[in-house]
Amino acid sequence: MIKITNVSKHYGDFKVLTDCTTSVSKGEVIVVCGPSGSGKSTLIKCVNGLEPFQAGEIFVDGTSVGDPKTNLSKLRAKVGMVFQNFELFPHMSITQNLAIAQVKVLGRSQEEAMDKGLKLLDRVGLKAQAAKFPGQLSGGQQQRVAIARALAMDPICMLFDEPTSALDPEMVNEVLDVMTELAHEGMTMMCVTHEMGFAKRVADRVIFMDQGHIVEDDSKEEFFANPRSERAQQFLAKILHH
Amino acid sequence: MYEFDWSSIPGALPFLWEGMKVTLVITVQAVLIGIVWGTLLAMMRLSPIKALSWFAAGYVNLFRAVPLVMVLLWFFLIVPEFVGQLFNIPRGTDMRLSSAMAGFALFESAYYSEIIRAGIQSVPKGQISAASALGMTYAQAMRLVVLPQAFRNMVPLLLTQGIILFQDTSLVYVSALADFFGAAYKVGDRDGRLVEMLLFAGAVYFVICFSASLLVKRLQKKYSTA
Numbered sequence: 001m002i003k004i005t006n007v008s009k010h011y012g013d014f015k016v017l018t019d020c021t022t023s024v025s026k027g028e029v030i031v032v033c034g035p036s037g038s039g040k041s042t043l044i045k046c047v048n049g050l051e052p053f054q055a056g057e058i059f060v061d062g063t064s065v066g067d068p069k070t071n072l073s074k075l076r077a078k079v080g081m082v083f084q085n086f087e088l089f090p091h092m093s094i095t096q097n098l099a100i101a102q103v104k105v106l107g108r109s110q111e112e113a114m115d116k117g118l119k120l121l122d123r124v125g126l127k128a129q130a131a132k133f134p135g136q137l138s139g140g141q142q143q144r145v146a147i148a149r150a151l152a153m154d155p156i157c158m159l160f161d162e163p164t165s166a167l168d169p170e171m172v173n174e175v176l177d178v179m180t181e182l183a184h185e186g187m188t189m190m191c192v193t194h195e196m197g198f199a200k201r202v203a204d205r206v207i208f209m210d211q212g213h214i215v216e217d218d219s220k221e222e223f224f225a226n227p228r229s230e231r232a233q234q235f236l237a238k239i240l241h242h
Numbered sequence: 243m244y245e246f247d248w249s250s251i252p253g254a255l256p257f258l259w260e261g262m263k264v265t266l267v268i269t270v271q272a273v274l275i276g277i278v279w280g281t282l283l284a285m286m287r288l289s290p291i292k293a294l295s296w297f298a299a300g301y302v303n304l305f306r307a308v309p310l311v312m313v314l315l316w317f318f319l320i321v322p323e324f325v326g327q328l329f330n331i332p333r334g335t336d337m338r339l340s341s342a343m344a345g346f347a348l349f350e351s352a353y354y355s356e357i358i359r360a361g362i363q364s365v366p367k368g369q370i371s372a373a374s375a376l377g378m379t380y381a382q383a384m385r386l387v388v389l390p391q392a393f394r395n396m397v398p399l400l401l402t403q404g405i406i407l408f409q410d411t412s413l414v415y416v417s418a419l420a421d422f423f424g425a426a427y428k429v430g431d432r433d434g435r436l437v438e439m440l441l442f443a444g445a446v447y448f449v450i451c452f453s454a455s456l457l458v459k460r461l462q463k464k465y466s467t468a
C-alpha cells in the first residue's frame with residue numbers, strides 16, 4: 001500500500017531524512033516514534049506529498065508521489081491525514097467541515113455529503129455537535145471530528161501526526177479509542193505517536209527514528225522486548241517511566 | 243469682523259449632491275476594484291512563482307512610494323493621451339472621471355494588497371496543509387479555506403482604508419472634477435460665500451467619516467467576541 005524507498009530530504013546542509021526505507025501493507029498499523037526533531041512529521045508528510053523530498057521514491061497504492069507528473073491533489077484525496085493541531089476549518093460548522101471536501105473534491109452532492117458526514121460524526125460519538133463550530137468543541141472532540149472528516153473521503157489509508165500530543169491527558173483516550181476501532185476494522189494506518197500503550201495494543205510494527213534515520217523497523221513484540229539500538233533503548237526507558 | 247451668511251447653502255444642496263455622487267462613485271469603485279485587484283496582487287506576491295511575486299512587489303512598492311496627487315495627475319494628463327490614441331477617441335472628450343477612477347483604483351490596490359497579504363499570512367499554515375491533505379488544489383484551499391478566514395480578520399482594516407479613500411477623493415480637484423469638495427468650492431466661489439461653503443463641506447466629511455469609524459469599531463468588537 002505504501003512503499004518508501006531510500007528517501008532523503010535536506011534543507012540546505014541540514015539532513016532531515018537520510019535513506020529511509022520501509023513499507024506498509026494493506027491493513028497494517030505502523031507506529032512511528034522517536035525523539036523530537038528526528039524527522040517523523042517530515043517522513044509522514046512526504047507520504048502524501050505535503051513535503052517534497054530530493055531523493056528516493058515513495059509509492060502509494062502504486063502511484064509515485066515524487067513523480068512531477070503525478071496529480072498530487074488526486075492522490076491526497078485518497079489518503080486521510082490527521083494533524084497534531086486538528087486543523088478544522090474554524091469558519092465552517094462541523095457539518096460543513098465534514099462535507100466541503102466531499103463536495104468540492106469528490107463531486108458528491110450536498111445531501112450525500114451531509115448524510116455521510118453525519119453518519120461518521122455519529123460513529124465518533126459527536127452527532128449532537130453537528131451544528132456547532134470548531135471553537136465550541138473541546139480538543140478531544142475536535143480531533144475526533146478531524147478523523148471523521150478524513151474518513152468521509154473514503155481513504156485507502158490514514159496518516160496520523162501526533163494526534164493526541166496537543167490534548168489534555170483526560171482527552172487522549174477518547175481519540176485513541178476511535179483510532180483503535182479504526183485499526184480493528186482493517187484500516188491501513190501510519191501513526192506518529194508517543195502513546196506506547198496504543199502501540200502495544202494496536203500496532204503491527206514499530207518504526208523508531210533518530211536524526212533522520214530509520215533506526216528500528218520491527219514487529220512490536222520485537223521492538224518492546226529487545227530493541228537493538230542503544231538510542232531506542234534509552235528512548236523507551238525514558239518514555240515508559242512516565 | 244467677518245459676518246457668516248449661511249443663506250446660500252440650501253440653494254446649493256442639489257449641486258452639492260451631484261458632487262457627492264461623484265465622490266461616492268469614485269470611492270465605491272476604487273474600494274471594489276482595490277479589493278479584487280489587491281487580492282490578486284497579494285496572492286501573486288505570496289506565490290512560489292518568482293516572476294509573479296516580483297511583479298506584485300514592484301507594483302506595490304512603486305505605488306506606495308509615489309504621492310497620490312501625482313498618480314492622479316499622471317492619469318489626468320498623460321494616460322488619456324495614450325488611451326485616446328489607442329482607441330481613437332476624439333480629442334477633447336471628457337475623460338476626467340474615468341481617469342480619476344482608474345488612478346484611484348490602481349493606487350488603492352497597492353494598499354489593499356498589503357492589508358490582504360497580512361490577512362492571508364495571519365491564517366495558520368496548517369490550514370493549507372489540512373485543505374491540501376483533503377485533496378483540494380492550491381486554488382481551492384485559498385478560495386474555500388484561507389481567504390474567508392483572512393477577510394474575516396481584515397474587515398475592519400478594509401473598511402478603515404475605505405474611509406481614508408473617501409476623504410482622499412477630494413484630491414481630484416487637480417483635474418477640476420466636481421466631486422463633493424470641488425462642487426462646494428465652485429458654488430461657494432460663485433456665490434461669494436467660499437468660507438461658509440467649505441466649513442459646511444468639512445462638517446459633512448466629518449459627520450460621515452466619524453460615524454463610519456464608529457460603525458467599524460462596533461463591528462470590530464462584535465467580531466472579536468464572536
Ligand SMILES: Nc1ncnc2c1ncn2[C@@H]1O[C@H](COP(=O)(O)OP(=O)(O)OP(=O)(O)O)[C@@H](O)[C@H]1O
Pocket residue numbers: 011014016034035036037038039040041042043
Ligand atoms: N522548513 C524547515 N527548514 C529547516 N529545517 C526544518 C524545516 N522544517 C523542519 N525542519 C527541521 O527538520 C527536523 C525534523 O523535523 P520534524 O518536524 O520532521 O521532526 P519530528 O520528528 O516530527 O519532531 P517533533 O516530535 O518535534 O514533532 C527538525 O530538526 C526541524 O528543525
Ligand SMILES: [Mg+2]
Pocket residue numbers: 040041042162
Ligand atoms: Mg512532528
